[in-house]
Amino acid sequence: MKTSIQLQQQNLEEVGRRMPVPNYNRSADKIGIVHIGVGGFHRAHQAYYLHQLRQLGEASDWGICGIGLREADAKLHDIFNKQDHLYTLMVKHPDGKIEPEVIGSIVNFKMGVTDSEPVIARMANADTRIVSLTITEGGYNFNPITGEFNFDNPDIQHELRHPNDPITVYGFLTAALKRRRDNGLPAFTILSCDNIEHNGDMARKMLLAFTEVQDMRLAEWIAQEVRFPNSMVDRITPVTTKADIETLTQKYGVQDAWPVTCEPFIQWVIEDKFSNGRPDFENVGVQFVPDVGPYEKMKLRLLNAGHSVLGLLGALHGHPTINACIEDEVFKNYLRAFLDKEATPILGNIEGIDLTDYKDSLLERFANPNIKDSVSRICAESSAKLPKFLIATIHENLAIGGSIKFATLVIAAWCYYSDKQVDQDRQPLEIIDAMHNDLHDAAKETVNDPLAFVKQESLFGGLATNERFTTSYTWLVQELYQGTNIKMLMLGLL
Missing domain, CATH: 3.40.50.720 (NAD(P)-binding Rossmann-like Domain)
Structure with a gap:
């Protein structure tokens, strides 16, 4: 020393x-x-x-x-x-x-x-x-x-x-x-x-x-x-x-x-x-x-959304860090499926970027064992992040008939997280969000109305009126509230 x-x-x-x-x-x-x-x-x-x-x-x-x-x-x-x-x-x-x-x-x-x-x-x-x-x-x-x-x-x-x-x-x-x-x-x-x-x-x-x-x-x-x-x-x-x-x-x-x-x-x-x-x-x-738009969208819909996928699902499971999520094969495979099947199809071609290589690099970066990025940091201020990172992807895939199931589970997990404020082992979660009270109040009504959480139009737009989304979401959120393990739900969607 x-x-x-x-x-x-x-x-x-x-x-x-x-x-x-x-x-x-x-x-x-x-x-x-x-x-x-x-x-x-x-x-x-x-x-x-x-x-x-x-x-x-x-x-x-x-x-x-x-x-x-x-x-x-x-x-x-x-x-x-x-x-x-x-x-x-x-x-x-x-x-x-x-x-x-x-x-x-x-x-x-x-x-x-x-x-x-x-x-x-x-x-x-x-x-x-x-x-x-x-x-x-x-x-x-x-x-x-x-x-x-x-x-x-x-x-x-x-x-x-x-x-x-x-x-x-x-x-x-x-x-x-x-x-x-x-x-x-x-x-x-x-x-x-x-x-x-x-x-x-x-x-x-x-x-x-x-x-x-x-x-x-x-x-x-x-x-x-x-x-x-x-x-x-x-x-x-x-x-x-x-x-x-x-x-x-x-x-x-x-x-x-x-x-x-x-x-x-x-x-x-x-x-x-x-x-x-x-x-x-x-x-x-x-x-x-000349135009940064395609690069912005790529990063937000792959890296930032990918972080939120791992963060919210990992929080419910009890994984403390992003690298711990990636070390879990179920989480790693689930993230890759989201990136490949839901995020990538809405991006189109981006000059100078090989999207497969970019996604490979994301998984390597997320796996860095010395970064140990906490899931609580990733989940912080989700109300400001998810509308741009993830919910927009759901809307775009609904418009083109694309897959929405992987992102929809993340929304259901966010509802459970906002309501219960504990993981599935009953361990307390650190909730940091400017909309903390609004999210909690909406989520706790899920037992009476399974769509209560997604009826917050300022966050979700008209998702609560889209039959394809609501069918998938209602089933997933009810499974979570009935105690189904988050990893079992993830495996069921893979």
């Missing part, structure tokens, strides 16, 4: 004897990117790509300032202050090898919860040319079925009445863009990096819907000046555990209060549509394309 040393800028030379560290002068970097939602994924993905560029001696005008808009972001803010915004990225390989590296591309972090002005000022600064987002599906504030902006949100109502006191991402973006326009500065690009099909288009639609009500003239300027490229992002990034922190301290002698772990695989596909310049990300493997 090495003598441990605190991860800070002044200690980088010593830390550099133990793992790779930034070779660039971080203090000289300008802030060109403001990023809202600095979670593990951003630090393993966009910040890592920029770090790679900086290691090549490029992009010194593109340092990242992270932004926290939630009370929960205060913990990271405090850790970043202590660690000079440095953190360790731990890449975990299937053979057990761990590659740690200190990432230095984030050079500042501001909290917008208690004082909005510093955040607005940073976004309105002439050096800021991109504002990027990882705010999760729920952060876009749209109805998952209609796709329209949710004006009933109390925070949105507050911002419409008090434009100088923003709370949500829309309030902050609008305030900053207004200041830029008034100061004669060009608009920044808004770059969504969230798992939503056409994420840039969605960000544009939602921001304009909000701004048209708050300030129509500003909305017209945004529509003309701001670019919203669609992008597809991919890297599995589990929640950091105490064991990860201890490994870093004991094996490498580095004290980092919040390192990030990830798999080796990484991908980023972006439409090359920017308002005010961009880093040369293509120099570190980012793919720029």
Whole structure:
């Protein structure tokens, strides 16, 4: 065990004897990117790509300032202050090898919860040319079925009445863009990096819907000046555990209060549509394309939906992690059947992608025994994920007469999970969902009305009125409620 040393800028030379560290002068970097939602994924993905560029001696005008808009972001803010915004990225390989590296591309972090002005000022600064987002599906504030902006949100109502006191991402973006326009500065690009099909288009639609009500003239300027490229992002990034922190301290002698772990695989596909310049990300493997739509759909309907298939079915069975699910042949075969028979037929051809190879790689990635991605993380906020990842696939297969049975069992499992909140061995499940109460209330009515759960039109659209779906769903959900083992149901569908 090495003598441990605190991860800070002044200690980088010593830390550099133990793992790779930034070779660039971080203090000289300008802030060109403001990023809202600095979670593990951003630090393993966009910040890592920029770090790679900086290691090549490029992009010194593109340092990242992270932004926290939630009370929960205060913990990271405090850790970043202590660690000079440095953190360790731990890449975990299937053979057990761990590659740690200190990432230095984030050079500042501001909290917008208690004082909005510093955040607005940073976004309105002439050096800021991109504002990027990882705010999760729920952060876009749209109805998952209609796709329209949710004006009933109390925070949105507050911002419409008090434009100088923003709370949500829309309030902050609008305030900053207004200041830029008034100061004669060009608009920044808004770059969504969230798992939503056409994420840039969605960000544009939602921001304009909000701004048209708050300030129509500003909305017209945004529509003309701001670019919203669609992008597809991919890297599995589990929640950091105490064991990860201890490994870093004991094996490498580095004290980092919040390192990030990830798999080796990484991908980023972006439409090359920017308002005010961009880093040369293509120099570190980012793919720029005219239309990212087919790549987005592939990833959402295969990887993200595949995660949810394993997560919800695995939760009921009692599997703790995604790799544990894949080690179970029934789960592995069930996932492959879903991918082959229900997800793939609606994708069509995707230029440069062999879908069989892609699906093979997904199973290998999910099986990585050193990632140990928890099913509880995968199941979190399912109400924001499943309409786009899985329920849309059911609707499309119903329209073409395709198979729906594999995805339908996942919906039935979601109902049982939301109602009972325990697995089939009566062990408690951790339910994390903004719609937790609504889901539970609808699911518990299943004993009286087997379709109660899927009658939530905001999530399921008209599925409850589709005879082919309801016949399959009713049988499956009743089997679950009568105590049929989830694996037996899975085997019966294979």
